[in-house]
Amino acid sequence: MLTEKELQRYDRQIMLYGFGEEGQEKLKKAKVFIAGSGGLGSPIAIYLAAAGVGTIRIADHDEVELSNLNRQVLHWEEDIGGGKADSASSKLKKMNMDIRVESIARTITGANAARLVGDSDLIVDAMDNLPTRYLLNKTAVEKRIPFIHGAVYGFEGRAMTVIPGKSACLNCIYHGATAPSEKFPVIGTTPAVIGCIQAIEAIKYIVGIGELLTDRLLNFDALGMKFTEFKVKRDPACEHCGKL
């Protein structure tokens, strides 16, 4: 049941065809796990908080550094040296006092990933390395919950939604390939675009509207200012989801 304040706050999205109060109630009940609060995690968390997702669980083990601030808009100069998870959580709580924000200042590992994700309804990938992305993809497959992938490099970004057992997963398309985790170039607007795409995928899944970005890898090229879609498909031999 939505409160009078919520009805006012979310009035413009409740107006959307297919959304309504029912959709808003679904958002209110939803629990979303956001892995990372950096360049991608910031816009994802901001827009999910603004949309009224009832519980946001955000995990990040890093501390805020000056060089983060060109893109990680949840963190400000006053936060430098502090933990990102708490920095993110404090901003999100100020943004929307009626939602629950849980901050996790832990490294996501194979030993704790399932526990950290807990009973979340979906995982949003805002990581900065491939190994943890694979780990989260696998965790999502095991829990049979969606995994909303995003990644950026320079002026390019990519996004894809995984519905375990129904659509291609991250391992289906990358086959376990890894890239060295080095300092990467990026302009803040690239993760802003990709993070917003991930946030709207999460909202669409929770509310149950629209067509998800499944079996399609969306590539954003900011320099050429174009989006390109690549068709992807499930790999029957995939080590993560092949048996589903």
Add this chain to the structure above:
Amino acid sequence: MSVEIELPSIFGRYTENKLNLKVGGKTVGECLKALFGQFPKLKELLLNKEGKLQRTYDIYINGESSYPREMTKPVRDGDKLNIVFIIYGG
């Protein structure tokens, strides 16, 4: 036989910012060989010592993955190849 190759923007520094090129070839491998003829640095980036495509790259033919055995996949006149590198930043 003319095949269009679209490169990721990070390759611009190696190709004088030319990201859309036309080459000749009957397979992905032949098209890449023609590409490397124009821009030799790309060969170092895309291929390993055995001449196979590095695992950090994918090649899509008309929007569909050419994995596995990418280099031998046939292409036709008018096809479009996208060279895509696996990005990991967040």
